[in-house]
Amino acid sequence: ADYTANSGTLTFSESQTSATISVSVSEDALTEDSETFVITLSNVSVDIGNAAITGATHTVTITDDDTTNISFALANSNATTTHNVTVNRTDTNGTASVQYAVGGGSSTASSGSDYNATLSGQLDFADGVSTATIPIEILSDSINESNETVEIQLSSPVSQYGTSAITGTNPHVVTITDDDVTNISFSSGSQTVAEDAVNATVTVTRSNTNGTAQVNYATSDGSASEGSDYNDTNGILNFADGVANATITIPITDDIVNEDSETLNVTLSSPIAQYGAVAITGTNPHVVTITD
Numbered sequence: 001a002d003y004t005a006n007s008g009t010l011t012f013s014e015s016q017t018s019a020t021i022s023v024s025v026s027e028d029a030l031t032e033d034s035e036t037f038v039i040t041l042s043n044v045s046v047d048i049g050n051a052a053i054t055g056a057t058h059t060v061t062i063t064d065d066d067t068t069n070i071s072f073a074l075a076n077s078n079a080t081t082t083h084n085v086t087v088n089r090t091d092t093n094g095t096a097s098v099q100y101a102v103g104g105g106s107s108t109a110s111s112g113s114d115y116n117a118t119l120s121g122q123l124d125f126a127d128g129v130s131t132a133t134i135p136i137e138i139l140s141d142s143i144n145e146s147n148e149t150v151e152i153q154l155s156s157p158v159s160q161y162g163t164s165a166i167t168g169t170n171p172h173v174v175t176i177t178d179d180d181v182t183n184i185s186f187s188s189g190s191q192t193v194a195e196d197a198v199n200a201t202v203t204v205t206r207s208n209t210n211g212t213a214q215v216n217y218a219t220s221d222g223s224a225s226e227g228s229d230y231n232d233t234n235g236i237l238n239f240a241d242g243v244a245n246a247t248i249t250i251p252i253t254d255d256i257v258n259e260d261s262e263t264l265n266v267t268l269s270s271p272i273a274q275y276g277a278v279a280i281t282g283t284n285p286h287v288v289t290i291t292d
Contacts, residue, residue, distance in 0.1 A: 001026055002035055002062055010041075025062055032093055032161050035062045064162040066091065070098050070154065071168035073131070080179045081140075084133040085152055085172055089125055094160030096125040100134055101153045109148035109176050115139055117150075127160075136174060144180040144208040144276035149173050178276040183207040184215050184268065187245070189283030192261075192291055195254050200230070200288050202248040202266050206239055211274030213239040217248050222263030224290055229253055230264050241274075252290060261291045 004024040012019055021039060039058045044051045073086035089096055101120045103111050111119060116137040123132045134152060151171040157164040187203040206213055218234035219226070226232045231251040239246055248266060265285035271278040 003037055003060075023060065028066070030066065030091070030093055032064050032066075034064060036060060037062070066162040068096055068157070068159040068162060068164040069167040070096065070157045070164060071166065072152075072154070072170065072172040074172070075169035076173040076175065078175045078177050079136065079138050080177055081138050083136045083138060083174060085136065085174065087123055087132050087134065087154065089130055089159075091159070091162070092125070092128050092130045095127055096157070096159040096164060098123050098154050098158070098164075098166065099156040101155070102134070102136065103150055104153060105151040105171055107149055107151045109150045113139065113141075114148055114176055115150060138176055140179075142180055142208075144182055144210050144273065145178050146211075146275055147178060148176045150176065180208060180276040182213055182271075182273040182276060182278045183281040184213065184271045184278065185280065185282035186266075186268070186284065186286040188286070190287040190289065192289045193252060194291050195252060197252055198254075200250045200252055200290075202250065202286055202288065203245055204237055204248065204268065205245050206273075208273075208276070209239070209242050209244045212241055213271070213273040213278060215271040215280065216269045218267055218269070219250055220265045220267065220285070222265050222287065223260075224262035224264045226264075227253075228255070229262055229290060233266075237268075250288065259292050261289050264288050264290070 003026060006023065010019050010021060036059050039060065041053050041056045044053050069090040071088055073088050077085065087098065099122055102117045103119055109115055111117065116139060123134065125132055136150065151173055153171040154166050157166050184204065184206045187205050193200040204215065215237050217237055219232055224230055230253055233248065233250045237246045237248060265287060267285040268280050271280055
């Protein structure tokens with residue numbers, strides 16, 4: 001019920017010119033159109049003289065004071081491909097709408113190169129519908145780079161019934177995460193070095209040079225023996241920003257013993273890249289053959 005119906009007699013004392021009728025109006029949480037009820041006067045009587053009713057009906061309009069809250073489903077989200085940002089509303093009775101803008105504020109991503117989206121528009125909620133989405137197409141490239149952000153701002157909410165407000169975190173931040181992979185590998189699967197060469201130089205390459213990267217390396221015995229045929233070598237190989245190649249230097253021991261060619265292994269592990277993902281590819285370990 002929207003109000004409590006009642007009836008009764010309104011009494012005016014001598015010299016009294018006005019009196020009030022109280023009607024209890026029911027509060028609910030439903031957003032709805034304004035509603036009316038009518039109060040009717042009848043059967044007037046006076047102690048002295050004659051009386052008549054003029055304006056026998058009075059219409060009371062109950063206005064809806066409930067608020068439709070419109071908000072993002074999440075404060076932020078991550079994306080690598082086409083991405084839908086969900087907007088919710090609390091009350092679904094009647095229609096509603098809200099304006100949105102994409103790419104303003106502190107956004108670091110660029111429209112047209114990092115993403116495609118309608119940069120501004122109106123999000124409409126049909127009667128009974130509680131969610132709507134804003135689509136953003138994430139543009140793929142082969143550049144390993146830092147994560148970038150896109151802000152989406154809501155404004156000017158409107159609802160068919162009651163009032164409306166934007167609540168929760170606004171703007172929503174979409175983080176475009178870099179999904180490009182830096183591949184780190186030996187420039188070749190194996191190499192040969194003479195025993196009197198002093199050092200064996202092993203080259204390691206990476207596919208993407210944007211930002212820094214590093215990889216661990218370590219030598220181990222094949223048929224050669226550490227200490228008598230070569231010096232054990234291990235550490236971290238660092239790639240500066242923009243640099244594609246780095247080298248590992250392994251000291252080789254020259255002796256006077258006539259012997260067969262011998263091998264040692266160089267193994268890469270634990271790659272790290274400043275941007276995106278990173279992987280070790282190709283032959284691993286690399287085999288160095290020491291010829292007598």
